[in-house]
Amino acid sequence: MASIAAAVSVPTFSGLKAETKAAPAAKVASSTVVRMAPVRASASSDAMKNVGKALFAASSSLLLAASANAATVKMGGDDGALGFYPSSLSVAAGETITFVNNKAFPHNVVFDEDAVPSGVKVDDLSHEDYLNAPGESFNVTLKTPGTYEYYCEPHQGAGMKGSITVS
Numbered sequence: 419m420a421s422i423a424a425a426v427s428v429p430t431f432s433g434l435k436a437e438t439k440a441a442p443a444a445k446v447a448s449s450t451v452v453r454m455a456p457v458r459a460s461a462s463s464d465a466m467k468n469v470g471k472a473l474f475a476a477s478s479s480l481l482l483a484a485s486a487n488a489a490t491v492k493m494g495g496d497d498g499a500l501g502f503y504p505s506s507l508s509v510a511a512g513e514t515i516t517f518v519n520n521k522a523f524p525h526n527v528v529f530d531e532d533a534v535p536s537g538v539k540v541d542d543l544s545h546e547d548y549l550n551a552p553g554e555s556f557n558v559t560l561k562t563p564g565t566y567e568y569y570c571e572p573h574q575g576a577g578m579k580g581s582i583t584v585s
């Protein structure tokens with residue numbers, strides 16, 4: 419029985435040897451496959467990282483959007499004065515500025531085409547429609563860095579104007 423087992427094991431061994439000899443080629447082939455798999459795996463993990471980054475960026479911009487609501491300009495003082503409060507404001511590029519109708523309306527916002535960064539189209543920014551109800555609001559997003567001056571058309575003569583610096 420032992421000799422048979424030995425006799426059986428010899429071909430098996432040589433068979434293993436043959437496999438081992440054949441293995442380098444097979445290893446190259448399989449390691450190529452194996453190498454490709456990690457590449458794919460790392461590519462997809464990079465993709466996951468990017469998704470993570472994108473999600474982080476998205477949540478960051480959500481945070482920005484949330485903090486942007488803090489950049490609020492009241493139209494008309496609490497005491498009924500004709501002005502924008504605050505009359506000057508500094509924001510980051512892309513931050514949203516909310517104009518809220520307060521008192522002594524109607525008000526509007528017209529950006530001065532002679533006092534905005536070059537290339538900026540004031541028609542895209544101005545809100546010429548009058549705000550007639552308290553609490554009415556609209557948003558303005560300024561993307562080009564620089565200083566923007568604006569005024570309220572009905573109250574320009576009374577000095578109702580403001581400026582926003584975008585950095």
Ligand SMILES: [Cu+2]
Nearest residue numbers: 524525570573
């Ligand atoms: Cu006004």
